[in-house]
Amino acid sequence: MLIKRKQFIQVGSLATASFMLPKFLKAFEKSAMVPSGNKVLVVLQMSGGNDGLNTVIPIRNDIYYKTRPKLGIEKDKALTLNDEVGLHPALTGFKELFDDGSLGIMNSVGYPNPDRSHFRSMDIWQTASDSKSYVYTGWLGRYLDAQCRGCDKPTQALEIDDVLSLALKGDQMKGIALKDPQRLYNTSHQKYFKEVLADHKSTGSEQPVDYLYKTMAATLSSADYIFQQSKLRPSSQPYPKTGLGKSLQTIASLIFSDINTKVYYVSLGSFDTHVNQQNEQQRLFTEMSDAVKSFVADLKSNNRFQDVLLMTFSEFGRRVSQNASGGTDHGTANNMFLVSGGLKQKGLINEMTDLNDLDEGDLRYKVDFKEVYATVLNKWLGADDRNILGKNFSYLDFI
Amino acid sequence: MAITNQLKNQHLMWRTGFGPKAEDVRQLSAISQKALLKSVLKASSQSPNYINVASEELKGMMMDMTDAGKTKKKDLSEDDRKFLRKQSDKDIRKLNLAWLSEMVNTNAQLNEKMSLFWHGHFASRNNNIFYQQMLLDAIRRNALGNFADLLREVSKSATMINFLNNNQNKKNHPNENFAREVMELFTIGRGNYTEQDVKEAARAFTGWGTNLQGEFEFRKQQHDDGSKTILGKTGNFDGDDVLNILLQQKETAHLISKKIYRFFVNDTVDEQKAAWLGNKFYQSNYDIKSLMEDIFTSDWFYDPKNIGAKIKSPIELIAGIRRMLPMKIENEDVQLLIQSLLGQVLFNPPNVAGWPGGTNWIDSSSLMFRLRIPQIMYDADEFEMKPKDDDDQMMGVKEAFPAAVKIKGLGKVSGGQMIKTEIFWNDYIKKFDGVQKEKLIPEISRTVLQTPVSVSEDVLKRYTDANSRDYFIKTATIQLMSTPEYQLC
Numbered sequence: 054m055l056i057k058r059k060q061f062i063q064v065g066s067l068a069t070a071s072f073m074l075p076k077f078l079k080a081f082e083k084s085a086m087v088p089s090g091n092k093v094l095v096v097l098q099m100s101g102g103n104d105g106l107n108t109v110i111p112i113r114n115d116i117y118y119k120t121r122p123k124l125g126i127e128k129d130k131a132l133t134l135n136d137e138v139g140l141h142p143a144l145t146g147f148k149e150l151f152d153d154g155s156l157g158i159m160n161s162v163g164y165p166n167p168d169r170s171h172f173r174s175m176d177i178w179q180t181a182s183d184s185k186s187y188v189y190t191g192w193l194g195r196y197l198d199a200q201c202r203g204c205d206k207p208t209q210a211l212e213i214d215d216v217l218s219l220a221l222k223g224d225q226m227k228g229i230a231l232k233d234p235q236r237l238y239n240t241s242h243q244k245y246f247k248e249v250l251a252d253h254k255s256t257g258s259e260q261p262v263d264y265l266y267k268t269m270a271a272t273l274s275s276a277d278y279i280f281q282q283s284k285l286r287p288s289s290q291p292y293p294k295t296g297l298g299k300s301l302q303t304i305a306s307l308i309f310s311d312i313n314t315k316v317y318y319v320s321l322g323s324f325d326t327h328v329n330q331q332n333e334q335q336r337l338f339t340e341m342s343d344a345v346k347s348f349v350a351d352l353k354s355n356n357r358f359q360d361v362l363l364m365t366f367s368e369f370g371r372r373v374s375q376n377a378s379g380g381t382d383h384g385t386a387n388n389m390f391l392v393s394g395g396l397k398q399k400g401l402i403n404e405m406t407d408l409n410d411l412d413e414g415d416l417r418y419k420v421d422f423k424e425v426y427a428t429v430l431n432k433w434l435g436a437d438d439r440n441i442l443g444k445n446f447s448y449l450d451f452i
Numbered sequence: 453m454a455i456t457n458q459l460k461n462q463h464l465m466w467r468t469g470f471g472p473k474a475e476d477v478r479q480l481s482a483i484s485q486k487a488l489l490k491s492v493l494k495a496s497s498q499s500p501n502y503i504n505v506a507s508e509e510l511k512g513m514m515m516d517m518t519d520a521g522k523t524k525k526k527d528l529s530e531d532d533r534k535f536l537r538k539q540s541d542k543d544i545r546k547l548n549l550a551w552l553s554e555m556v557n558t559n560a561q562l563n564e565k566m567s568l569f570w571h572g573h574f575a576s577r578n579n580n581i582f583y584q585q586m587l588l589d590a591i592r593r594n595a596l597g598n599f600a601d602l603l604r605e606v607s608k609s610a611t612m613i614n615f616l617n618n619n620q621n622k623k624n625h626p627n628e629n630f631a632r633e634v635m636e637l638f639t640i641g642r643g644n645y646t647e648q649d650v651k652e653a654a655r656a657f658t659g660w661g662t663n664l665q666g667e668f669e670f671r672k673q674q675h676d677d678g679s680k681t682i683l684g685k686t687g688n689f690d691g692d693d694v695l696n697i698l699l700q701q702k703e704t705a706h707l708i709s710k711k712i713y714r715f716f717v718n719d720t721v722d723e724q725k726a727a728w729l730g731n732k733f734y735q736s737n738y739d740i741k742s743l744m745e746d747i748f749t750s751d752w753f754y755d756p757k758n759i760g761a762k763i764k765s766p767i768e769l770i771a772g773i774r775r776m777l778p779m780k781i782e783n784e785d786v787q788l789l790i791q792s793l794l795g796q797v798l799f800n801p802p803n804v805a806g807w808p809g810g811t812n813w814i815d816s817s818s819l820m821f822r823l824r825i826p827q828i829m830y831d832a833d834e835f836e837m838k839p840k841d842d843d844d845q846m847m848g849v850k851e852a853f854p855a856a857v858k859i860k861g862l863g864k865v866s867g868g869q870m871i872k873t874e875i876f877w878n879d880y881i882k883k884f885d886g887v888q889k890e891k892l893i894p895e896i897s898r899t900v901l902q903t904p905v906s907v908s909e910d911v912l913k914r915y916t917d918a919n920s921r922d923y924f925i926k927t928a929t930i931q932l933m934s935t936p937e938y939q940l941c
Contacts, residue, residue, distance in 0.1 A: 100841055172577075176803055185632070187805035189812060207816070215837040216793060217815045219802075227815040236836070241820055245915050249935055253906040261719075261763050262903055264811055265819065265936035272816035323841050 092395075092433050093308055093315060095301075095363040096193075096220070097341075100322030102171065103367040105387040105416075107334060109158055109405070112139040116408040120374040124330060124381065138405060143338035146346030147390065154399045155349065155358070156392055157451050161406045162425065163386035163418025167369060171325070171383075174368040179220035181423050181442055192426055193316055194223030195441045196434065200315075201226050207271040208279060210316040211307070213300040221318055227268075228318070229275055233303055238280035241273050282310035290351035297321050297344040305351045308361060315434055324367060330380040345392065358394030362433055362452065365390040366422065372414055386418035389425065391451055398451040424449055455756055457481060461488050462902060463759045466941040467716050468492045468748065469561025470771035474778060474880040477899055489748050493741070496563040500592045503554065505546040506581045510539045514582065514665065523663040536580065543581035548791075548798045549784055551588065552767065556774045562744070566595040568767060569715050572809075573708075574606045574638065575801035576615040583610040583666045584799055599708060599738035600699050607634065607695060610666035616804070619661045623676040626654040631694075633804050640703040645683065652680040656689040699738065706730035709743065716747060718758050719810040725752060760903030760940045763813050766794035768941065769822060773829070773933065776900065777880060782872035789869060790825065792839035794818050819939075826933035829873045830926070836868040881925050889921070896928050905937045 111117045112128040113136065131139025132148040140148050150156035166184040168174045173184075180188035190198075193210050200209060210221050210228035221228030231237040250273060253266045286309040292298040297319065304317045321341055326333050345363065352358040370387030386406065406416045427446035430438035439445050461480040465472045469492070472480060480488075513532060517523075528536065555564045570591045578584055587609045594602035606612055607630075613619055616630035631654035635645045659675030662668055680689050682697055689697070698704055709730040713721050733743045747753055764772060770787060781787065791797040795818060796807055821837065828835055887895050893909050915931050917923040932938065 173803055187803055189808045214840070215817060216795075216840050217817055218840070222812070222815060230815070230817040232837075240824070245911075245931065245934070246820075246823060248911045248914075249907045252908050252911055253936075261761060261811065261940060262936060265763070265814060265939055266906075268814055268816060268819050269823075269936055272820055275816070320840070 091315070091360060092435070093317070093357075093361045094429060094433060095304060095317045095319070095361060097297075097345075097363060097365045098218075098220075098318070098320040098322075099324050099337075099341075099365055099367040100175070100320050101325035101367070102174075102369045102371060102383055103324040103387065104326060104330065104334065104381050105367070105370040106373065106406075107330070107381075108141050108144070108338075109160065109388050110139045110141065111137060111405050111408065113137050114405075114408055116373070120408075122375070123379065124375040134401065138401060141334065141338050143335050144342045146342035146349075147392075149346065150349065150392055151400060155394055155396065156390065156400070157396050157398055157402050158400065159389045159391065159402050159420060159425065159449075159451070160404060161386045161416065161419035162366075162389050162422050163369070163416075164421055164423070165418075167385040167415075167418070169369065169383040169385075171368055176219065178366060178368050178422060179218060181426055189222075190224050191218065191220035191222050192430075192441060193221045193318065194219075194227060196223075196316070196430060196436055197221070197226035197228060198223035199437055199441055200434075208275050208312060208314055210318065211279070211314050212318040213303055214318075214320060218318060218320075221316075228316070229272065229279070231276075231279065233299070234276075234280045234283035234307075237276045241276040247273060279307070279312065282312040283307055285310040286355075288351050290347055290354065292347040292351075293340070293343040295340045295344060297340050298347065301344050301348040302351075305348060305355075308352070308357055309355050326371070327376065327380040327382060328378045330375075349392065353394070360395065361393060362395065362429065363390075363392040364425070364429065370416060373408060373411060373416065374414060384415050385412070386416040389422075393452070396451055402449075402451055420449070421446065428452065455754070455759065456898075457484075458898065459759065459902070460485055460754050462899075463754065464488055464492070464748065465561070466768075466772070466902060467565075467753075467762075468744075469565050470555050470768055471775050471941065473775045474883065477880075477883050485754070486749075489745075492562050492748075493745070495559040495561065496566075496596060498560070500554075500558075500560060500563060500589075502585070502589050503547065503550050503592075504585060505550050506543050506585065507539055510536065510543065510581065518665060523665060523667075525664050527664060540579050540581040540584075544579065544584055544799055545785070545788055547581065547584060547588070548788060551798060552771060552787060555767070555771045563592065563595050566740070566744070567592045568765075569712065570595055570602065570606075571798070572715075572801060572806035573711065574612065575804050575806035576611050577800060578611040578615055580610070580614075580666070583614065583662075586666050587611040594740075596741040596744065599733075599740055600695075602740075603638065603695055603699070604692070606638075607691070608660070608662075608668040610662040610668075613660060613662050613668075618657055621654060621658050621660065622674040623655075623658050626651070626658060626676070628654040630654070630660075631657055634695075635698065637805055639698040639707065640701045641707040644701065644703045649682050652682045653694045655680050656682065656694045657691040660691050702730070702734050705734035705738065708738075709733050712743065712747070715809070716744075717753060718761050719763075720761075722752070725750075760901070760937075762941050763810060764939055764941050765807065765809060765813060766791055766796040767798065769794070769825070769939070772941070773826065777875050777877070777929070779829070779873045779875040782874070783870070786869060786871050789837075789839060790871075793821055793837050814939075819936075822939055823934050823936070825871070826930045826938075829871045830875070830930045835870075875926075877922070877926060880929070881922055884925055889924075892925065893928055896925065897932055900929060900932050901935075901937045902941050903937050905932065905935060907932075907935060 107124065107126055110126050110131045112131050118125045126141065130142050132142060132144060133139045134151055147156055164177060164184060168177060168184050177184055179191050181192035182188040197210055207229060212218055212221055212228055212230040214230050215232050217228060217230040250269055255263055283306050288302050288305040292302040300319045307314055321337060324337060349358060352361050366389050367387055369383055369385055371381035371384040376382050410417060423442055424446045427438040427442055428449045430436045430441055431448060432452045458481040461483060462472055464485055517527060558564055590605040590609055594605060616633055617627045618630040621627040628650050632650045635650065636642055655676045659671040661671050677688055679686060682689060682694060685697055710721055710726045713726045713729060729743060729746060732746055736742050770790060795813060801807060824835065884892060884895060893912055897905050912928060912931055916927040
């Protein structure tokens with residue numbers, strides 16, 4: 054951990070019957086830590102392996118319709134982007150973003166030697182490892198590690214969930230998971246925990262007990278901090294009353310506050326459509342499209358859209374051919390959506406995937422997802438991508 | 453904290469198992485570590501019973517297949533396959549709970565603790581209940597036996613062969629998955645082999661497969677019987693030969709010993725001690741039991757820096773509470789939810805490298821939930837948390853967990869979960885008979901914790917129920933279990 058020992062001991066020495074915020078955490082409560090123009094990243098994980106081919110549809114491709122006689126989305130039903138490409142009919146909000154110049158679509162994103170197991174491939178995306186290595190830290194966790202050397206801002210990366218994803222776990226620092234600020238505040242606001250914390254005196258050595266208390270201190274004070282911030286400038290836009298709608302509204306409120314959060318992480322799923330794909334994708338895309346639409350409107354009316362980048366990903370795409378149960382099976386490369394008022398490349402950023410050039414029935418990747426990460430880390434978050442990803446990846450031009 | 457005899461014995465109980473039982477605690481202040489270890493080893497000397505929870509219908513289905521001489525996966529009809537998948541999903545949850553109960557209740561603590569270690573070492577996922585039961589049995593039978601036998605059985609198990617794609621490893625179309633993992637994770641470790649070794653070893657493993665029933669099959673026609681060179685040795689090797697070559701490497705003994713040191717002694721490895729253990733392990737031809745005895749009879753095992761130094765895994769946490777406070781959990785399945793929220797679901801390791809352990813268990817949400825578990829159990833309080841979806845496990849089926857328990861008569865917002873427990877306090881409370889009231893808190897603290905607690909008696913007293921001695925003991929225990937210190941063993 055990066056809290057200096059002396060500072061940490063102060064947590065103990067502040068001990069009184071009532072809980073007090075550790076000084077190091079109080080520091081950033083006073084002034085707005087967020088410079089104007091502060092860039093924020095929102096990662097939207099589409100869990101389960103979204104079918105990219107029915108998301109961004111090659112509406113004039115014979116192979117597409119031949120391999121998907123039942124699942125293929127007809128040209129006149131798709132939301133047309135150009136002569137060749139249409140969006141899934143439920144993605145009306147994304148169509149508006151496309152027309153507005155605030156949507157970028159990156160096709161054929163993947164990695165070498167793709168793995169078709171959900172958890173392994175998700176691991177690879179979340180840790181930014183190659184498919185032969187096992188890494189215990191996430192790419193955003195390592196961003197926290199790198200960003201927070203010599204400081205302590207446990208709220209720099211937040212996940213809107215009950216359980217923290219590997220993506221946000223670093224070696225030294227870990228993001229905070231919360232479903233909503235009020236609930237985090239309530240559960241961590243138990244007086245007993247605050248008193249236990251206040252009574253703690255560091256053992257003065259690198260014992261695990263100190264690690265536990267440091268995490269506890271960071272959680273309790275962050276819970277207060279996040280809760281206060283979330284009430285500062287609550288979002289006023291109407292949002293759909295869905296899981297993602299609520300999560301994005303929470304994120305918007307925090308973006309408008311003075312909180313120091315740079316990265317938000319949220320998941321939607323399950324996109325694992327082996328069966329009944331049409332209804333499932335329709336349902337999930339409706340939730341996604343409506344929620345993102347409200348989110349963007351909210352950001353725009355608060356004049357923050359140019360500072361926020363929302364990025365979607367899924368652990369893999371699906372096979373080109375439909376299966377026999379009205380669905381599709383696990384595949385490989387996939388597309389990503391990039392939503393922002395600050396995009397440098399808009400619309401279809403690269404070519405559609407070539408269905409003539411398949412790898413045993415699967416799409417070939419052209420863009421390594423780690424190039425997208427490197428670009429976001431370097432150009433958007435101003436971080437040392439090489440250090441975080443352990444390797445140089447070429448930068449893309451979308452931001 | 454003074455290193456008392458009792459503390460040392462509790463340390464031994466936590467490391468050789470899942471902590472002391474309420475009824476054991478009284479004896480722990482007098483007995484010597486030597487005598488205690490002897491009884492621990494004796495309790496684990498018999499071969500464990502096969503845990504068989506597969507549903508009768510599934511067993512019947514598989515028996516019919518066997519009787520009809522059908523041994524291929526494609527012999528199963530689409531409906532049967534679907535049934536196998538769905539029922540296995542349920543049965544594997546039963547297997548999870550059954551094994552967890554074994555960890556709580558058995559006297560063969562060391563055998564189960566050791567099995568949990570191997571379960572993480574040979575991490576794999578498979579959604580066939582029969583394969584999972586067979587692998588668990590192989591692990592539990594060999595947990596304290598010989599590592600060479602264990603490695604061979606695991607390598608030939610249907611779970612591992614399917615998980616690491618060796619069924620697809622065929623002559624002229626090698627699949628390197630198993631060959632790579634057996635070297636990297638199960639034996640010699642990274643840096644001790646080349647990519648060429650992996651390629652050659654994969655050829656040697658060609659033809660290793662399993663049938664529908666989960667029995668090992670050597671498919672001669674799929675085996676590449678040409679010459680291979682692996683780790684400097686050349687010959688017409690098959691899979692068994694490769695395992696033997698890997699066992700001849702000292703690195704294997706060292707990798708295992710180091711990992712065992714981390715699991716049983718301290719996450720911070722003392723390289724010298726680990727090397728000493730590795731050499732002895734190699735000299736003993738991989739006798740696991742003697743390796744464990746070497747650890748538990750060493751003076752350094754009881755060094756203050758090794759006591760209370762490990763962060764309990766979620767399984768150790770749950771089993772540990774249940775051992776100290778015997779209880780009936782009405783909604784047993786809630787334990788799966790707890791495992792999921794805390795990041796360790798048995799039979800569901802995060803990947804083939806297993807659970808990383810140590811501080812990886814702890815983040816803000818997992819820590820706060822850990823702190824609340826004893827309170828939730830005691831108060832029948834509710835918690836409102838949802839685990840992440842697991843698409844591998846769910847196979848596209850929603851609701852991996854039972855819907856939220858309906859809470860009646862509490863006047864609380866429903867949708868939350870409860871751990872409905874009945875705690876049998878008698879044995880536990882009896883332990884404190886004769887302890888003066890003002891000495892109760894320190895005594896409870898010494899019983900429940902392996903490290904000195906920072907919370908003061910004044911604070912604790914404000915959160916305990918002083919209406920009766922029994923309530924005082926109960927609430928003080930629950931509050932002491934709701935501390936960061938209780939996360940350590």
